[in-house]
Amino acid sequence: MNGYNFAYLDEQTKRMIRRGLLKAVAIPGYQVPFGGREMPMPYGWGTGGMQLTASILGEDDVLKVIDQGADDTTNAVSIRAFFERVAGVETTTATAEADVIQTRHRIPETPLSADQILVFQVPIPEPLRFIEPSEEETRVMHALEEYGVMHVKLYEDIARHGHIATTYAYPVKVDGRYVTDPSPIPKFDNPKLHMSEALMLFGAGREKRLYAIPPHTRVESLDFEDHPFEIQAWDEPCALCGARDSFLDEVITDDVGGRMFVCSDTDYCQRRQEEVA
Amino acid sequence: MRWQGFSDPVQDGQRHFRRVLAAMAEPGTLHDAAATAVPEDAAIGPALWATLLSLCDLDTRLWIAPGLEAGGLADAVTFHTGCRKVATPDGADFALVTPATLVDPAPVFAEGSDAYPDRSTTLLVVLDALAEGGPWRLTGPGIPDTRGLDVGEATALMTRLAANRARFPQGLDAILGCGDCLAAIPRSTRLAGPVSATPEEDRTCTSQ
């Protein structure tokens, strides 16, 4: 694209982000402040993830972009088209063929491998934000490893509902130290963060924070002995591919209450259907 | 100028960064970085030279330990990256050192604070030897089970890095270079040495 650098960002901005990423990897789960730049897409639409992707992407990389697990949702299409245009990289919808995967709200069902990098778009990187709105305060809480309030919040859920009523963006503890927001993935995906083969990078553009979970890192979802962490389950399999191990989206099929459940990961579903056929 | 820059700054810089990122994400793994030649009388090898080229710029402060300027390194870094050189390491983003630099009394580096642990110096360490499977045992993030590393005669360095755990999240991250070869030991790594340097494993981590 004329007038812009490879992958849109100028080299100085990339270097600033790259230095931040190295610190993020060295301090797993800690939110590194970075000089987030405006991107030619609105804040909240993945600008943090895009800045990280732009900073790590090379001309030989194959890129996959998903939103809600799907390659064909409009924002995924738009971000993929952006990188095709500004970096000229090859793109794919196949999880296994991608070097870099940018995602919003899901971790692919197909297990990731070493050498792959998963880049998360993060809206609110601070897991304590809904308990304590002040950045000054939450920074101190992280510094002192003072996470009692988070447990109180979760326990209040239990007292009120009999359950921990957090279903997505479910907080985790990384390598036994930092309480971290896994981005708004469903808690169904939380176990995939633990001892992952792939490096996972998180970018929050508007909030100007980036953080990382290296491969082979302990990631525990916060819970209680008498209320252990559990993931969502469905009574029926995917209506298209029959999968019983994937996160299912509910699809309304008529106006009299008819509905079906299908995989949210379109690539996974497609591949399973092809295998069956 | 005998020190060469990247022939393609955008793509070479990206490729080398990915090596450093992979090294940092999987501590103790070796990465080949033969990208850019250095003068014969240089004290540092191509791996660390490429690291300087890919990470330093106008916004970066570099400290070079005495003895490592051989071959006109200091001027070359300024020429190629524009980074600022600082007289004391505690104000440096990157510090180019050897294990001997870290022998007591070692200079003071920035280790960040508990609130901003990222505001710390990254060590770029010039090593005489670097190989997988050595006497130093690495565990922690990025390491399935445990990984061995041979860094040659570098006890002062490894003792210093082993002390990181006691002060976590403050600490020093190290990028190790030996000729064309690159590895890293971030502060998250627990180190167990062959003899004296015992790692500080005093963190008992619970989610309470």
Add this chain to the structure above:
Amino acid sequence: MYVAVKGGEQAIANAHRWLADRRRGDRERDALSVAQLAEQMNLAVDRVMAEASLYDPELAALALKQASGDLVEAVFLLRAYRTTLPRLAETVALDTGAMRLERRVSATYKDVPGGQVLGPTYDYTHRLLDFLQLADGEVPEPARAEQALEACPPILEQLDAEGLIERETDDGAEPYDITRDPPDFPVDRATRLQMLARGDEGYLLALGYSTQRGYGRNHPFAGEIRIGTLEVEIAVEECEAPVCIGEIALSECQMINQFAGSRDRAPQFTRGYGLAFGRNERKTMAMALVDRALRAEELGEPVQGPAQQPEFVLAHADSVEASGFVSHLKLPHYVDFQSELELLRRLRSAHGQPDGAEDSRETVDDGGKKKEPAVEQDTNESEQVSP
């Protein structure tokens, strides 16, 4: 048979074409030129430049045209362009006392050296629609003075021999740069002013107004408002004197506020400060009110109103950030919504059952506390902002 929705690419391309058509409107009419907008929509252009932090009337007018007059969108366009520009040099600090004035008023001193100058203001226009402008009426030339106004030093510096008004002194510190580094709270005043200067005018106006209505009242007087143009200079190595690289229009507001004094400081008038690119008088007045309100803690005043809370005010002032995050709610949230659906069904089924007869998927039964009505649960869930 269910077919997943596909074809995002085509849909996006079609949306862009339709948008271009809507922007152009009736092809029978003349298209607006960017030059026309820069000239005749100059206040809109000035607002876009101020909030985008980029002084370029032509590009701001282009952004305005491209955004069909949507100011927030235009600010975003120009800001996104700004971020791609290299930083070539830093200017010498501007001295607004050297401004070539076109307007200068003070509400605190009846007569000021150099005089009060109304300039081209809407202030005393009667807000009657001017139907003549429906037709293309001729506009007479303005009356011109024989001589240009002399540069006048700021009124507050000139008229306060008694020292009743606090002095602003340069402490020589290198200011933080919010366009390069993220603000880390608490931030100093220079950082705050930068954030306010690019803050959304409507937001600052409402916050400033709230202080006047009692939410952090600080008894403001408009000490001086000045609008005019100023030369921008950079220092060049080979030259002794700084080199002028152009001229920009600026608006500045110095608010004087009461201060009752504290144990350490005698009672004194304090100041709030507003500065913006272009002719942005309302913005600078609002900014000055908010700046002063944010000094509450520094001055030992009780923090009672939203406008006195720095993190709250500053973290939400940027229209590019705010509109992005509000509008992102349009993006799909199927997965999060599905997660909530699943939970809600579970909670509702548990709610209808007698104690102990838990849903089978529940690992551990907490018994007793399941009598909260479903409505309550909804309320609780809504606290979790769906990002």
